[in-house]
Amino acid sequence: MPSILDPHSTPAHEIYRLSLFVLLITGSIFVVVAGLLAYVVIRFRAKEADKDHEPPQIYGSTQVELAWTVIPVLIVVVLFLTTARIIFAIQDAPEPKTALDVTVIGHQFWWEFRYPKLGIVTANELHVPVSTPEAPEPTYLKLMSADVDHSFWVPQLGGKTDLIPNHPNQMWIDPEKTGMYVGQCAQFCGVEHAKMLLRVYVDTPEQFADWVKQQQLPGAQEAAAAAGRQVFETEACVNCHTISGTAAKGVFGPDLTHLMSRSTIAAGAADNTPQNLRAWIENPNTCKPGALMPAMQLNDQQTDEVVAYLETLH
Numbered sequence: 001m002p003s004i005l006d007p008h009s010t011p012a013h014e015i016y017r018l019s020l021f022v023l024l025i026t027g028s029i030f031v032v033v034a035g036l037l038a039y040v041v042i043r044f045r046a047k048e049a050d051k052d053h054e055p056p057q058i059y060g061s062t063q064v065e066l067a068w069t070v071i072p073v074l075i076v077v078v079l080f081l082t083t084a085r086i087i088f089a090i091q092d093a094p095e096p097k098t099a100l101d102v103t104v105i106g107h108q109f110w111w112e113f114r115y116p117k118l119g120i121v122t123a124n125e126l127h128v129p130v131s132t133p134e135a136p137e138p139t140y141l142k143l144m145s146a147d148v149d150h151s152f153w154v155p156q157l158g159g160k161t162d163l164i165p166n167h168p169n170q171m172w173i174d175p176e177k178t179g180m181y182v183g184q185c186a187q188f189c190g191v192e193h194a195k196m197l198l199r200v201y202v203d204t205p206e207q208f209a210d211w212v213k214q215q216q217l218p219g220a221q222e223a224a225a226a227a228g229r230q231v232f233e234t235e236a237c238v239n240c241h242t243i244s245g246t247a248a249k250g251v252f253g254p255d256l257t258h259l260m261s262r263s264t265i266a267a268g269a270a271d272n273t274p275q276n277l278r279a280w281i282e283n284p285n286t287c288k289p290g291a292l293m294p295a296m297q298l299n300d301q302q303t304d305e306v307v308a309y310l311e312t313l314h
Contacts, residue, residue, distance in 0.1 A: 002155040002182050008202075009173045010138075011090045011158040018086045025075060090159075093172065100128060100139045106150030106163040106185065108292055109192035110254055110267040120215045121242070123254030124267045126200045129208040131174035137205075138174035148190065154183030154200050162187060175202040184268075191290030197268030211261075218245040219257040220312045228309025231302045240293070243313065253293065259313040266291065278307050 007016045104126075105112040113122050128139040143152055145163040153160040157173040175181070185196035203211060221229065232238070233247045240253035248256070259265075262272055269288045270276040276287070281303055284291040298306065 004155045006156055008177045008179075008181070009157040009175050011171070011173060012156055014086050014090060015159050018083060021082060022079060025079065029075070090172075095140050095172070096136060096138065098135075098137050099172070100137060101142070102126065102128070102139060103142045103144065104152060104163070106143075106145045106147075106152070106189070106196075108147050108190050109185075109196040109288075109290075111196070111198050112146075112254065115212075118212055118216065120212065121255045122215065122258065123262070124198055124264065125262050126198065127208060127211050128173070128175060128200065128202055129205055130178050130202050131176060135205070136174065138172050140172045141170060143169040143171065149187050150185045150189050150196070151187030152183070152198075153186040154181050154198070156181050157183075157200060160186045173200075175200075178202045178204055178207075182268075192288055195267060195269045195288055197264075199263070199268060214261065214314075215258055217258075219243045220314060221245055222312045225305075225309040225312045228305035228307070231298070231306050232309055235296060235298070236294075237296070237306075256310065256313055259310055261314055274307055274311060277310055278303055281306060 004012070004016060004019065007013045101115070101117055103114040103116060105114070111124050111126075113124075113126050114120070129137045131137045131139075141152070141161075143161055143163045145165045147165065149165070150163040151160050152163060152171070154173070157175055158171055161169050161171040163169060179202055181200040181202065183198050183200065185193055185198075187193075189196065229246065232243075238246075238248040238250055240250040241248050242250055242255045242257065244257045260272065264270060265272050265276060265280055266284070266288045270280065279286050280293075281296055281298065283295045284293045285295070296303075
């Protein structure tokens, strides 16, 4: 599960340490205020002997008023300066020559990942290499939106950064441990905002090189699935999706060239299985109400042929 309490990247570590510092300050304030309140409630509680007497009236104290003005101001200044230092340390970090560049494009309601130097386009599942002190290879993300505001957030790897139309943002991560990290859109972007999920796979250098090589291959065109390809190319699918080596050149939906190399479909809403693929094609709203992909209105034979074709796209 995503957690800011288990950081695995330099930006995440910096944010984690800052959160502990803020928690220490605010926790101390709570303990002091709650302690004084408890003391006053107990020490000066009403007594039977006092019911006929009015308590002493005190009309202000310069020392107390200065204390509760100056101390909070100093605390806010300290928190502001500490936070600003962390923000600039992360944002102004120089990009090394070994960095991997990825363009992230937020759509309603899925993620598009483009590797401009590698010629790769994929969706919803981001693959990056692990970065170690001996072989640093951070990943720099250029964040863009195709429609409305989105927010890229993988808690264990970094903070939330917004994707704003016509205003590119950027962030970077340098995962220190291999594995799969989950995140999602953290900015309300429409009906299916809650199911705009993403996965970040941190690979060893060898695994990442193998993944890149596989993703750079053209789409598989097996003769046994020719009927499904024909259905795919003669229906509206080609208007939204791309499959290299075919007539499908759409960019409104995810690139399907290597669909079966992904563990999930529908931006993480369902496992990538033949059963879920069929249900998704028949009616996307069954697993993702509010999805912008329409039901394709195919008959059973056409659906079976398309699913069989998509299963060949490794």
